[in-house]
Amino acid sequence: MTLYLVAFVVFMIVGVPIAFSLGLASVAYLLINDQWQLMIGFPQKMIAGIDSFVLLTIPFFILAGNLMNSANLTRQIVRFAQMLVGRVKGGLAVVNVVSSMMFSGVSGAATAEASAIGSVMIPAMAKDGYRPEYAAALTATGSILGPLVPPSLSLILYGVLTGTSISDLFLAGIVPAFLLCGLLILYALWRARVEDHPIPAPIPKNERVGLAVKALPALFLPVIIVGGIRSGVFTPTEAAAVAALYALLIGGVLYRTLSGSKIAQAFYDTATMTAGVMLIVAMASMTAFILGIENIPRAIALGMRSISEQPWILILLLNMVLLVLGLFLEPLAALVLAMPILNEVFPLLEINAVQFGVMVVLNLMIGMITPPVGLCLFIVAAIGKQPLEKVARAILPMIGICLIVLGLIAFVPFLTLSLPAFFGG
Amino acid sequence: QEVTIKMGHAASSKHIFQTGLEMFAAKVAEKTNGNVAVEVYGDRQLGDDKQLLEGLQIGLINGALVSAPTLPLVLGASGFDALQMPFVVSSYGQLSEVLTSDLGDELLATLDDKSIKGVGFVEAGQRHFLSAGDPVTETAKFAGLKTRIVPIPLHKAIWEAIGVNPVGMAYGEVYSALETGTIDAVEINLSSIQSESLYDAADQVTLTGQYFWPGVIMLSGATWDSLSDADKAAVAEAGRETTTEAYALAAEQEADTIAFLKDQGVTINELSDLDVMQARTASVVDDWVEKDPMVARFVDAFRAGN
Amino acid sequence: MSAMTFSSLQRPFRRALRGLLVTIVGALLVIMIVQIVLRYGFSASLLWAEEVCRYLLIWLAFLAVPLAFERGEVASLTFLSVRMARVPALVLASVTALLSLILCLLLVYYGWRFADMAGRATIPAIRFILEDLFGANAPEAPGTFWVYVALPVGMGLLALRLIGDLVLCLRAISSGDTLGDILMRTETELAE
Numbered sequence: 076m077t078l079y080l081v082a083f084v085v086f087m088i089v090g091v092p093i094a095f096s097l098g099l100a101s102v103a104y105l106l107i108n109d110q111w112q113l114m115i116g117f118p119q120k121m122i123a124g125i126d127s128f129v130l131l132t133i134p135f136f137i138l139a140g141n142l143m144n145s146a147n148l149t150r151q152i153v154r155f156a157q158m159l160v161g162r163v164k165g166g167l168a169v170v171n172v173v174s175s176m177m178f179s180g181v182s183g184a185a186t187a188e189a190s191a192i193g194s195v196m197i198p199a200m201a202k203d204g205y206r207p208e209y210a211a212a213l214t215a216t217g218s219i220l221g222p223l224v225p226p227s228l229s230l231i232l233y234g235v236l237t238g239t240s241i242s243d244l245f246l247a248g249i250v251p252a253f254l255l256c257g258l259l260i261l262y263a264l265w266r267a268r269v270e271d272h273p274i275p276a277p278i279p280k281n282e283r284v285g286l287a288v289k290a291l292p293a294l295f296l297p298v299i300i301v302g303g304i305r306s307g308v309f310t311p312t313e314a315a316a317v318a319a320l321y322a323l324l325i326g327g328v329l330y331r332t333l334s335g336s337k338i339a340q341a342f343y344d345t346a347t348m349t350a351g352v353m354l355i356v357a358m359a360s361m362t363a364f365i366l367g368i369e370n371i372p373r374a375i376a377l378g379m380r381s382i383s384e385q386p387w388i389l390i391l392l393l394n395m396v397l398l399v400l401g402l403f404l405e406p407l408a409a410l411v412l413a414m415p416i417l418n419e420v421f422p423l424l425e426i427n428a429v430q431f432g433v434m435v436v437l438n439l440m441i442g443m444i445t446p447p448v449g450l451c452l453f454i455v456a457a458i459g460k461q462p463l464e465k466v467a468r469a470i471l472p473m474i475g476i477c478l479i480v481l482g483l484i485a486f487v488p489f490l491t492l493s494l495p496a497f498f499g500g
Numbered sequence: 501q502e503v504t505i506k507m508g509h510a511a512s513s514k515h516i517f518q519t520g521l522e523m524f525a526a527k528v529a530e531k532t533n534g535n536v537a538v539e540v541y542g543d544r545q546l547g548d549d550k551q552l553l554e555g556l557q558i559g560l561i562n563g564a565l566v567s568a569p570t571l572p573l574v575l576g577a578s579g580f581d582a583l584q585m586p587f588v589v590s591s592y593g594q595l596s597e598v599l600t601s602d603l604g605d606e607l608l609a610t611l612d613d614k615s616i617k618g619v620g621f622v623e624a625g626q627r628h629f630l631s632a633g634d635p636v637t638e639t640a641k642f643a644g645l646k647t648r649i650v651p652i653p654l655h656k657a658i659w660e661a662i663g664v665n666p667v668g669m670a671y672g673e674v675y676s677a678l679e680t681g682t683i684d685a686v687e688i689n690l691s692s693i694q695s696e697s698l699y700d701a702a703d704q705v706t707l708t709g710q711y712f713w714p715g716v717i718m719l720s721g722a723t724w725d726s727l728s729d730a731d732k733a734a735v736a737e738a739g740r741e742t743t744t745e746a747y748a749l750a751a752e753q754e755a756d757t758i759a760f761l762k763d764q765g766v767t768i769n770e771l772s773d774l775d776v777m778q779a780r781t782a783s784v785v786d787d788w789v790e791k792d793p794m795v796a797r798f799v800d801a802f803r804a805g806n
Numbered sequence: 807m808s809a810m811t812f813s814s815l816q817r818p819f820r821r822a823l824r825g826l827l828v829t830i831v832g833a834l835l836v837i838m839i840v841q842i843v844l845r846y847g848f849s850a851s852l853l854w855a856e857e858v859c860r861y862l863l864i865w866l867a868f869l870a871v872p873l874a875f876e877r878g879e880v881a882s883l884t885f886l887s888v889r890m891a892r893v894p895a896l897v898l899a900s901v902t903a904l905l906s907l908i909l910c911l912l913l914v915y916y917g918w919r920f921a922d923m924a925g926r927a928t929i930p931a932i933r934f935i936l937e938d939l940f941g942a943n944a945p946e947a948p949g950t951f952w953v954y955v956a957l958p959v960g961m962g963l964l965a966l967r968l969i970g971d972l973v974l975c976l977r978a979i980s981s982g983d984t985l986g987d988i989l990m991r992t993e994t995e996l997a998e
């Protein structure tokens with residue numbers, strides 16, 4: 076197994092795409108362990124890994140985000156946020172965080188959020204004198220609010236894989252999202268004092284009503300999604316298609332900014348972005364197959380139990396294992412690999428399944444903003460035209476904030492369970 | 501010890517499929533004097549039903565226990581539809597007897613040309629009807645109920661004849677769909693209502709018993725060929741004995757499961773006009789008897805015993 | 807074959823592929839929405855919808871892989887090559903392309919064998935559709951081979967692309983171009 080890890084890291088460092096590094100390491104494993112006859116299993120595992128109805132949420136959520144983007148919705152949301160909270164020192168940074176929070180109601184995936192908010196906010200903040208790596212880091216951290224607020228790819232996938240109520244998971248993520256959002260705002264205000272960030276110009280009065288009218292329908296989407304699922308109109312997977320249709324209607328009918336060619340382009344972008352994600356999931360299924368052969372999940376679970384049987388220590392250990400997975404892997408792939416470990420350990424934790432689900436998902440999302448492999452980090456660094464290391468350094472304190480929220484979710488059930496309980500979950 | 505056979509199934513490790521395979525493993529060890537060791541992997545560790553069957557075909561895995569309805573679908577082994585003709589089998593005991601007869605062996609032998617060796621059966625439990633809302637106590641009440649079925653031709657024909665609106669849906673979404681009312685009902689076995697906690701989402705069970713749900717114990721052709729003749733005979737014998745004992749266990753469990761479900765507040769209903777429901781599906785049996793001679797012979801065997 | 811004719815051959819092919827992918831995404835959206843409307847509004851259901859959507863997703867995922875790759879949507883770490891001098895960077899790029907190519911070719915070979923061995927049964931969903939359309943004398947539905955073959959097809963297309971990259975890198979070593987030049991040229995080619 077050590078060999079597998081070494082091979083994977085070497086392939087990745089020399090620049091082989093991450094998905095291919097997973098696959099090549101699997102091939103190397105078979106070759107060296109003299110188990111080449113299992114090679115015929117790889118295509119099967121790759122296809123089976125993506126042959127899942129719930130994974131249809133991936134193209135649909137990406138499509139919804141693409142359509143909203145080509146309909147110029149992001150700009151409306153950012154201007155709306157500026158109208159609400161922009162009149163303070165460091166206002167643009169606060170606007171960045173609040174926009175991420177608002178956008179999380181329409182986007183199901185953190186990567187979509189990072190590129191949408193990033194493409195508007197990072198240049199704007201840089202122009203106003205913010206350090207670009209700070210703007211990029213703040214955007215990346217804000218983007219992980221996306222999967223905590225419905226709609227959410229990761230929460231749906233977690234719910235289906237574990238049989239946890241998805242509408243409860245959706246409700247449970249909301250309070251932690253607001254908490255993370257609040258802490259990020261406080262951090263931004265503090266940085267504004269230290270680095271003397273400016274107060275942005277106000278939005279002209281005559282624009283305000285128009286902005287609110289345009290931004291509000293988009294902010295209404297989470298209500299439609301949770302409402303539709305809870306009243307039985309559609310299943311959580313189908314909700315993703317509803318989100319895409321809603322985006323199409325808003326952009327095409329309400330804003331009238333979507334043309335046929337723009338829609339076709341959004342569909343095409345969706346196809347290639349979906350392939351990028353699915354390829355990693357498919358290759359990770361090979362890895363999962365090899366981990367299974369080696370009985371690794373059980374070994375990790377037993378190792379954790381041998382350290383302690385105390386639930387809170389096990390929760391800490393589990394979070395550490397997940398954070399390490401998140402360093403190297405994209406969340407869906409990490410979830411595929413971690414699932415057998417979670418199944419082994421969960422019964423010992425004395426923790427509510429919904430609370431546990433939100434914890435796992437936030438943990439894996441933190442992986443999206445940590446080097447060496449963090450897709451959101453890659454995206455914002457590219458938009459901000461900054462070296463990865465610089466952005467990675469700027470994001471460290473914000474990762475600290477995420478870890479605080481993670482700890483609170485793990486040990487304060489009220490944060491996650493109050494809303495589902497309130498709605499009779 | 502000479503050979504280790506890793507066998508997978510897609511149910512949880514508390515399911516009767518696990519118990520059945522463990523039974524089989526113990527018998528194999530005993531009858532081969534420890535020459536052949538069977539290891540059981542549940543919880544989809546080796547894949548779901550479809551992956552297990554494909555894995556047997558491509559020689560990736562040694563053995564598996566897979567639900568019979570999947571076999572016509574993935575392997576094209578249409579003879580296995582014979583085990584699910586609606587309202588033809590009278591009891592667990594009758595099904596067990598036919599499966600351990602020469603006719604059962606003939607059915608298993610239809611897998612030979614797919615380089616799979618079938619050796620026995622484990623029963624997951626007779627199928628009934630779980631619904632939310634008003635109890636379904638007469639056949640007329642099936643009309644229009646959005647019912648999740650396994651989307652295969654045989655079941656489609658049966659449930660359309662009964663009069664429900666069959667819905668195809670991923671199994672993972674069934675709990676939440678029942679809870680929120682996306683669907684009204686599901687045709688299912690009692691042990692799954694228990695193991696998947698479906699009783700939290702819907703609380704009316706109607707004991708319809710339309711068909712049974714046998715799982716087939718199989719070895720890959722390569723694994724089977726690697727056994728000595730004496731071990732082959734011993735494994736086949738172990739499979740046959742497992743079938744008998746597993747069916748007895750399934751029959752016994754049914755009563756326990758009903759008691760458990762009642763404790764959970766589930767109402768257990770009988771259908772007042774079961775004969776009407778049976779009459780509606782009679783033509784499906786006729787259609788399938790015509791399609792496959794194996795189905796005809798099984799139907800004859802079951803009806804002769806009634 | 808010169809680079810010019812290579813790309814002019816590619817253009818109609820790429821346009822067809824793009825059209826196919828847009829159609830698949832559109833079909834997925836339509837099927838899902840129709841399914842919701844039928845079930846909620848009319849208490850009816852397309853029994854084949856779930857399965858067809860899954861298979862369309864498999865084709866979508868693998869067919870779009872080569873395009874995702876050339877649009878930079880298949881993530882990789884580049885910090886090593888951007889720090890290197892011209893020739894070592896090109897050599898490294900060639901090595902990574904070669905490694906990826908090897909994996910692709912393995913998956914083409916074994917993917918095809920798998921599709922052939924495990925793809926014999928007919929696709930039930932297509933059978934339902936054909937029966938709905940033609941009733942009792944419906945033609946035989948195609949086998950699951952036609953689902954599984956998506957993997958070797960997608961990986962094969964990517965392999966062609968990787969061979970092109972490999973040739974470009976090796977040629978650049980002698981011609982004096984940098985890795986950046988090659989990447990820039992591919993980008994403008996895509997933008998056309």
Ligand code: NA
Nearest residue numbers: 179221224226
């Ligand atoms: Na979201």
Ligand code: NA
Nearest residue numbers: 402442445448
């Ligand atoms: Na990471």
